[in-house]
Amino acid sequence: MIVLGLDAAGAGCGVAVRRGGHVLAARTEPMAQGHAVRLMPLVLEVLAEAGVASGEIDLFGVTTGPGSFTGLRVGLAAVGGLALGAGRKIVGIPSFDAVLADLGPVTAGTVLVALDGRRAEPFARLFDAVGRPLGEPLCLPADELAxxxxxGPLTVAGDGVGLVLSALAGRTDVGRAGPAAIDPATVARLAEERADQAREGPPPPLYVRPPDAVPLADRAPKP
Structure with missing residues (x-):
């Protein structure tokens, strides 16, 4: 099976191609903006490096957020178009899951995955040591989250942990683990593992926080 994994929900664009459990090509480029301009050229470059045509892809995986509203929408739209052209399905991977999958074994305590929400409040979710969620995704100030x-022991991971470490300064049982950025090869691997969840068309995004832009029709009238 050939799987393409894509992440544009965070502060960058990442694309990877796996075949038979092996990564053929992968690349991640950090960027604060410009996802819409760079993502599709990056996809084509990674496919060329892997020696794979878009029509040969059997399954697509994409992060569903939370993260950058713009990057998230760009990523979902790109995968939707690629999957439609190839006649294939898509597996949505929550960004929390992609970070959690690269942590390695956690022996005890709690895991906090924090993602940079481009504001003072990170997107966050708590898990137990074996990866079971301890509640719903959150978007709170660091002190409220802490x-x-x-x-007990706490493992923190994700590109938003810097936003919460100061609120955890009084704890002596905090350890940091895993890469800061989401690995698109991990997205591809999780998509293959969850192939039974594949769907036609882009998966629904996980926003957690309402968008800043509100349609005029939905705005409350001024008194």
Whole structure:
């Protein structure tokens, strides 16, 4: 099976191609903006490096957020078009899951995955040591988030941990693990593992926080 994994929900664009469990090509480019301009050329470059045509891809995986509103929409639209052209299905991978999958074994305590939401409040989710969620995704100020974390060993991961470390300064049982950026090869691997969840068309995004832009029709009238 040939799988393309893509991440544009965070502060960059990442694309990877796997075949038979091996990564043929992968590349991640950090960027604060410009996802819409760079993503498709990056996809074509990675496909060329892998020696794979877009029509040969059997399955697509894409991060569904939370993250940058613009990058998230760009990524989902790009995968939607590629999958439609290839006549294939898509597996949506929550960004929290992609980070969690690269942590390695956690022996005890709680895991906090924090993603940079481009504001003072990170996107966050708590998990137990075996990766089971301890509640719904959150978007809270660091001090409020820290107050929700149970006592005991804590592992933090994700590109938003810098936003919460100061609020955890009083704890002596905090360890940081995993890469800061999401690995698109991990997205491809998780998509293959979850192929039974594949769907036609782009998966729904996980926003957590409402968008800044509100359609005129939905705005409350001024008194």
């Amino acid at each position: 107050a929700l974390i149970p006592p």
